[in-house]
Amino acid sequence: MFTGIIEALGEVKGVEREGDNLHFTISSPFTDELQIDQSVAHNGTCLTVVKIDGDEYVVTAIDETIIRTNVGELASGDKVNLERCMIMGGRLDGHIVQGHVDMVGEVTDVKEEDGSWRVYVKHEVTKVDEGYVTVPKGSITVNGVSLTVVDSSPGHFSVAIIPYTWEHTNFHTFKAGTKVNLEFDIIGKYVARMAAINQTPSAS
Structure with missing residues (x-):
């Protein structure tokens, strides 16, 4: 974990x-x-x-x-x-990350925004019940970095990167076309799966 x-x-x-x-x-x-x-x-x-x-x-x-x-x-x-891996009893400064990558996304654009950077990523659109979706202000892991989603639409999202993260991770190497590992929020995946199960008609 x-x-x-x-x-x-x-x-x-x-x-x-x-x-x-x-x-x-x-x-x-x-x-x-x-x-x-x-x-x-x-x-x-x-x-x-x-x-x-x-x-x-x-x-x-x-x-x-x-x-x-x-x-x-x-x-x-x-x-x-x-x-x-995290130490039990320590502070959870990011969010719960399993280290199990869901899919590879692709950086479509990187924009500098007066002291920070906005990174835009596209990814495969899958069935909603798989939970591979993002929501504004939700969590996403990109190349192992816990980030907050800024904009979100099916198959696309953006994240804002502060200078410290930009300098101390490999984000400063990102450009259009860079392939990145994506792990979607585990809580969102469970909620999506349970909602899909509850909507499935029961056998008569």
Whole structure:
């Protein structure tokens, strides 16, 4: 479980394919605090630490993860947003984030707005009962960052980025066409699914 508050920017040091899997070597400022089997969110994708060597560690993405996220596009030198799993009893500064990416969206525009930035994202429109929708002032996770939705319409939304977030995440690399990991609000997904079940006619 995560909060969507990014701890650090990591750097991809190497990518190795083994069958359908990809092994990523990552350097981070908190590698010395990690342990084997620990969960770390990479651009919002929960991956397990399988090896630690100095200030670098290795995580593995299986085919299902590669298909549903943007990790397959990572290359040496790329920056990734990192967050370790939350500690029970601590403050939940963002919102409840599972680290289970729902789909990949695409940045359509980035606009500077007198000290902040507005990022516009489009995504696949799915059935409403799947809960992959946004609402104004609701929560959305983009590349692992907990954000508040500004504008929302079917298949599109925008978020406002403050300077700190812009500088301390990989958002400053965003441009039109950038693929981003999206995790929709878990509460919204449950509500949508329950509403759909309640509207389903019962068998006579």
